Amino acid sequence: MRKSIKKQTSIRIFILMLVSCLITILISHLLLFMYTDDSSNDISDSAVEFASITIDPDSAKNYLTTRKIDEQYEDTLNDLNTYVTNIDNVISISLVSFSVSVGHVIYDTDNNKIGTKIDYDDYTSTVKNDLIEGRKSWSVVEDRLLYTYHPIRTIDDKIAGYLIIRTTQKQSYNYAAMLIIGTGIILFMSLLFSKISMTFFDKEIFDPIDNFSKTALDFTGSVSSGGNIKTIELFKTSKDNEIGYLGNAINKMILDINDSTENLSNAIFEASHDGMTQLFNKRHYNNISANFRKCSSICVIYFDVNNLKMMNDTLGHEHGDYVIKKAAEYIRNLNVFIENSQHDTGTAANGGFSFRMGGDEFLFVISECSFKLIDMIIEKIETDSPVILSMEEDHIKCALSYGYSYAKGIYSYDTLLAEAEDNMYKNKNKLKKALHMPDR
Numbered sequence: 001m002r003k004s005i006k007k008q009t010s011i012r013i014f015i016l017m018l019v020s021c022l023i024t025i026l027i028s029h030l031l032l033f034m035y036t037d038d039s040s041n042d043i044s045d046s047a048v049e050f051a052s053i054t055i056d057p058d059s060a061k062n063y064l065t066t067r068k069i070d071e072q073y074e075d076t077l078n079d080l081n082t083y084v085t086n087i088d089n090v091i092s093i094s095l096v097s098f099s100v101s102v103g104h105v106i107y108d109t110d111n112n113k114i115g116t117k118i119d120y121d122d123y124t125s126t127v128k129n130d131l132i133e134g135r136k137s138w139s140v141v142e143d144r145l146l147y148t149y150h151p152i153r154t155i156d157d158k159i160a161g162y163l164i165i166r167t168t169q170k171q172s173y174n175y176a177a178m179l180i181i182g183t184g185i186i187l188f189m190s191l192l193f194s195k196i197s198m199t200f201f202d203k204e205i206f207d208p209i210d211n212f213s214k215t216a217l218d219f220t221g222s223v224s225s226g227g228n229i230k231t232i233e234l235f236k237t238s239k240d241n242e243i244g245y246l247g248n249a250i251n252k253m254i255l256d257i258n259d260s261t262e263n264l265s266n267a268i269f270e271a272s273h274d275g276m277t278q279l280f281n282k283r284h285y286n287n288i289s290a291n292f293r294k295c296s297s298i299c300v301i302y303f304d305v306n307n308l309k310m311m312n313d314t315l316g317h318e319h320g321d322y323v324i325k326k327a328a329e330y331i332r333n334l335n336v337f338i339e340n341s342q343h344d345t346g347t348a349a350n351g352g353f354s355f356r357m358g359g360d361e362f363l364f365v366i367s368e369c370s371f372k373l374i375d376m377i378i379e380k381i382e383t384d385s386p387v388i389l390s391m392e393e394d395h396i397k398c399a400l401s402y403g404y405s406y407a408k409g410i411y412s413y414d415t416l417l418a419e420a421e422d423n424m425y426k427n428k429n430k431l432k433k434a435l436h437m438p439d440r
Contacts, residue, residue: 041139041146043087043088043089043090043167044090044139044146044148044165044167045148046087046264047083047087047090047093047148047165047167048137048148048150048163048165049268050083050264050267050268050271051080051083051093051095051163051165052150052152052163052287053268053271053272053283053284053287054076054079054080054083054271054283055076055080055095055107055152055163056072056076056283056286057152057153057154057155057160057161057286058154058155058160058286059072059073059076060095060106060107060152060160060161061097061154061158061160061161063106063114064097064104064106064114064115064161067114067115069114073114076107077107077109079271080093080107080109081109083267084109086263087264089167089168090165090166090167091145091166091167091168092108092109092110092164092165092166093107093108093109093163093164093165093166094107094108094109094110094112094163094164094166095107095108095152095160095161095162095163095164096108096118096161096162096164097159097160097161097162098124098128098131098132098161098162099132100128100132102117102118102119102120103117103118103119103120103124103131104116104117104118105117105118106160106161123140123142127149130149131149131162132159133159134151134153134159134161134162135151136149136151137149137150137151144168145166145167145168146166146167146168147164147165147166148163148164148165148167149162149163149164150162150163150165151163155286155289155290157290271283271284272284272287274328274356276321276324276325276328276356277324277325277327277328277356278328279328279331279332279354279355279356279362280353280354280355280356281355281356282355282356282357282358284355285353285355285357285363288353289413291367292365292367292413293413295367295368296368296408296409297367297368297369297370297371297406297407297408297409298365298366298367298368298369298406298407298408298411298413298416299365299366299369299374299377299404299405299406300363300364300365300404300405300406300413300416300417300420301363301364301365301366301377301381301402301403301404301420302361302362302363302402302403302404302417302420302421302423302424303327303331303361303362303363303364303400303401303402303424304360304361304362304400304401304402304424304425304428305323305324305327305360305389305398305399305400305401306398306399306400306401306428306431306432306435306437307396307397307398307399307432307437308320308323308324308359308360308398310396311323311390311394311396311398314396315394315396319390319391319394322389322390322391323360323389323390323398324360326389326390327360327362327387327389327400328354328356328362330384330387330389330400331354331362331364332354334352334354334364334377334380334381335351335352335354337376337377337380338351338352338366338373338377339351341373341376341377351366352364352365352366353365353366353367371406371408374406378404381402381404385400385402385431386399386400386431386434386435387399387400397435397437399431399435399437401424401425401427401428401431402423402424402427403419403420403421403422403423403424403425403426403427404420404423405417405419405420405423
């Protein structure tokens, strides 16, 4: 009777394992199809986004024309190389300018120097017109590699070149191999487990699997519903067996995915923001400034810090950095004022974009806004003036100068920007005289 129970238990476990293997194979084929179609595209899209933010189109076009590289060029190329090194399945990132007869490399993580000629091949010859015109984005698979073509254009809407992102789909085949090997291991283990008593299986296998499955279902259910789950202990187990190893491996995999996602987000943020003030940087301004040329209404406010050079020369850059941060804080708080004004007055705007343009110069742009809201913002700035930025105990005082311009309907954005800057310099001179600041 005891032998019969063991035999029945072994047969039942074997059948259970066999059915599980068949289900796993079916699901794996579905996952493999989804994984191949979606994951490679997601990786390629992320690479395009990162490269578009990192590369300044106007500078890239100038580098190709002059063939003279500088520190900014080296920094950009290093950022691209670091990205390719750290992100799995991204093989290379290139920026190539195409002409009627040939392409020329501007940036390339495969160590092709600037100006290297790239001949048209069988495929690129069929899309030559698109590569020269630079208006379309597309992807194509060649030799199990995904090639993504994405144009980047200068601030005056001229083609600077085509981003060519090359990613691999080999991970999907590795994924399939892992599933096949895993299925084979399960089949083999089922033969072994069929010889062990029911009590042992209940204690060492079935109960842990039941708890493991429940945890996995709770986790996936929480993710589907948008819940906030701390994954660090979900699959952790102290069992020194296959289930323990699997649980800890999955737990580590989830942690690695979270870390990779966070690192990518940080890289994108750092590429578009100024490190000291956390405002948008000039590179990001160049990337989005084309949007400011087609608004129905817009207000441009140019800011500059008075007396910063004397502050740095006399009290040191630590005091100067404090002044820069205080200026950024004041400009950032203008968005809070906009939100409160919209709530109080019923006016509407998209909010302001705050940029550090370099050194002590800042730009604040508000699009799709009413004249009423613009008047309220300007009135606030004029009421606040002079905004003293230095520490109270510093004997050298730094203040914030500003100049603005706005328009509705048809306008020239470049003219508005120049007008705002000119008004800022006029205000700067008045502020120096009013505060008895030296002309420095």
